[in-house]
Amino acid sequence: MLRFLLIRLARALLTLALVVTFAFVVLRLSGDPALLIMSADAPPEAIAAFRAAWGLNDPLWQQYLRYFNAIFRGDLGQSMRDGRPAIELVAERVPATLALTIPALLIKIGLGIPAGVYAALHRNSFADRAVMLLAVAGFTVPSFVLGLLLVLVFAVTLGWLPSGGQESWRHAVLPVITLGIGGAAVLARFTRSAMLEVLGQPYMRTALAKGVPWSVAVRRHALPNAAIPTVTIVGFMMGSLLAGAVVVESVFSWPGVGRLLVVAVANRDLAVVQCILLLVAATMVMANLLVDLLYGVLDPRLRLSATGGAA
Amino acid sequence: MSDLALREAPAAAPPASLASAPPARRRARLPPLVILALAWLALMLLTALAADLVSPYPHTALDLQNRLTPPIGLGGAWAHPLGTDELGRDVLSRLVASIRMSLLIAFGATVISAALGISLGFLAAHFRGLAEQAVMALVDFQAAMPFLILALAVLAFFGNALPLLICLLGLHGWERYARIARGLAVSADAQGYAAAARGLGASPWRVYGRHVLPNIASTLIVSMTLAFPEIILLESGLSFLGLGVQPPMTSLGNMVGYGREYLTRAPWILLAPSAVIVLTTLSVSLLGDWLRDRLDPTLR
Numbered sequence: 040m041l042r043f044l045l046i047r048l049a050r051a052l053l054t055l056a057l058v059v060t061f062a063f064v065v066l067r068l069s070g071d072p073a074l075l076i077m078s079a080d081a082p083p084e085a086i087a088a089f090r091a092a093w094g095l096n097d098p099l100w101q102q103y104l105r106y107f108n109a110i111f112r113g114d115l116g117q118s119m120r121d122g123r124p125a126i127e128l129v130a131e132r133v134p135a136t137l138a139l140t141i142p143a144l145l146i147k148i149g150l151g152i153p154a155g156v157y158a159a160l161h162r163n164s165f166a167d168r169a170v171m172l173l174a175v176a177g178f179t180v181p182s183f184v185l186g187l188l189l190v191l192v193f194a195v196t197l198g199w200l201p202s203g204g205q206e207s208w209r210h211a212v213l214p215v216i217t218l219g220i221g222g223a224a225v226l227a228r229f230t231r232s233a234m235l236e237v238l239g240q241p242y243m244r245t246a247l248a249k250g251v252p253w254s255v256a257v258r259r260h261a262l263p264n265a266a267i268p269t270v271t272i273v274g275f276m277m278g279s280l281l282a283g284a285v286v287v288e289s290v291f292s293w294p295g296v297g298r299l300l301v302v303a304v305a306n307r308d309l310a311v312v313q314c315i316l317l318l319v320a321a322t323m324v325m326a327n328l329l330v331d332l333l334y335g336v337l338d339p340r341l342r343l344s345a346t347g348g349a350a
Numbered sequence: 351m352s353d354l355a356l357r358e359a360p361a362a363a364p365p366a367s368l369a370s371a372p373p374a375r376r377r378a379r380l381p382p383l384v385i386l387a388l389a390w391l392a393l394m395l396l397t398a399l400a401a402d403l404v405s406p407y408p409h410t411a412l413d414l415q416n417r418l419t420p421p422i423g424l425g426g427a428w429a430h431p432l433g434t435d436e437l438g439r440d441v442l443s444r445l446v447a448s449i450r451m452s453l454l455i456a457f458g459a460t461v462i463s464a465a466l467g468i469s470l471g472f473l474a475a476h477f478r479g480l481a482e483q484a485v486m487a488l489v490d491f492q493a494a495m496p497f498l499i500l501a502l503a504v505l506a507f508f509g510n511a512l513p514l515l516i517c518l519l520g521l522h523g524w525e526r527y528a529r530i531a532r533g534l535a536v537s538a539d540a541q542g543y544a545a546a547a548r549g550l551g552a553s554p555w556r557v558y559g560r561h562v563l564p565n566i567a568s569t570l571i572v573s574m575t576l577a578f579p580e581i582i583l584l585e586s587g588l589s590f591l592g593l594g595v596q597p598p599m600t601s602l603g604n605m606v607g608y609g610r611e612y613l614t615r616a617p618w619i620l621l622a623p624s625a626v627i628v629l630t631t632l633s634v635s636l637l638g639d640w641l642r643d644r645l646d647p648t649l650r
Contacts, residue, residue, distance in 0.1 A: 312507075
């Protein structure tokens, strides 16, 4: 188990290093940051001063090492627009995003998993077909279309809820629903196929053949086994808690990380974009590690075989 | 319960086996939803191919006399069947141009990502060792990052042009093809036909291109069908944010993004492209699911 975790940890660090490299490469390939930030008709001395200040005159490998070094010290650069540390700008947006994505995650889990399990247990029934059709629809309706439709119905026509902004909890209702429904659909579809896979396994037949009641067999044998692939998807959803609301935040003018990212991209505020990229990557990697830990808890085979392999 | 056992059987047994015969026959007829999906996709393809013949006006043509006119049925006239936008541009013409653009991008990107993923997967399977580790590390990286964030970062740094956008979206989902191609190529090596071809002196190009690829094509085609709607959704999401296709070109997401300003006064501007996005992705998804059930028992 320990060895397994160490390998996973090494892979996680490698992934983070790749993201940092990606950010650096993309940043340098994209042209001269000095010209991007300063207007083209800025005086040459100003551009030269800017290049010196940001270390843009040094050899590329030096810049790369300095970049890595700075990131290890937690220095993610300053916003090239207003000079504030990028990490500060991002950090103050995080609570707003989490206020949307955490309730949405709960909706996804609370709605998607039961629906998927129910559909699998009643395969080919009317309910199964209905759940699957809804699930496909939920997956194929883009979040901005769903969000705008909700605005059209509940804000414009009925006037029950505000259409955008962040003054009260009522402003969060529509974005949370928009995020939750799409994710619930994906999760339902996935849970259903995981359950179907498990229900067809020989051990289910054995359990039933030796007289275990259907409900007990499902609870004791099917659900724990189907939980393993489902946990992977939930883990992925947890990893995108920070990044999953880019479009929805834009639809509802919600001042979260996603809005910040879109504005930073439009303004080419590279430090902020990088900072968000790295933060999102770190969240994803942490979530994946957590999933690996959960695998060990859920699946004794993995635990035992990994220990056996190490011994 | 026994029904479940029978339905799982085709995964192991050849399709013609006795056990799987009843479900196979039942699935042989086209379900009505799939027929509808195919019909819609055919309509979209024809629209995209014959865009210039179908569209009543150029999509940038202004008709300032008739701004924000509603579609037929809501008090509009036949001059603009789906109404006009804030500059008096015909919504139907814009829709046709957008369909062509969005389909072009989605087709281009799907082909690029499939080609890239399959090549890398075969490379990994052929050379094993370090090359395989490198490819798998890249796969992990790609799978670990939400693609939208990566795409936004690239667009922030490189600015935006149509070829770049297509290539960028072509990076979406390559890791899935790479995984599948690698896994299947490795198991094909174990099955002997690849070894036989190699034993007869075929070059690696020939072995992978002429022997392995046709044998795993159905699995890959299914994943392409499942990836296609995701690319449409990505492109329309980016364009909706104003960071994808740039005016004067237009795409479905683009229309929704601009139409959003007129949500209260002229909802038809954004409803028409929204409906097309949803129906198209839905159709491709239904088709993909159906193909998966028919062609590929391993990808449940």
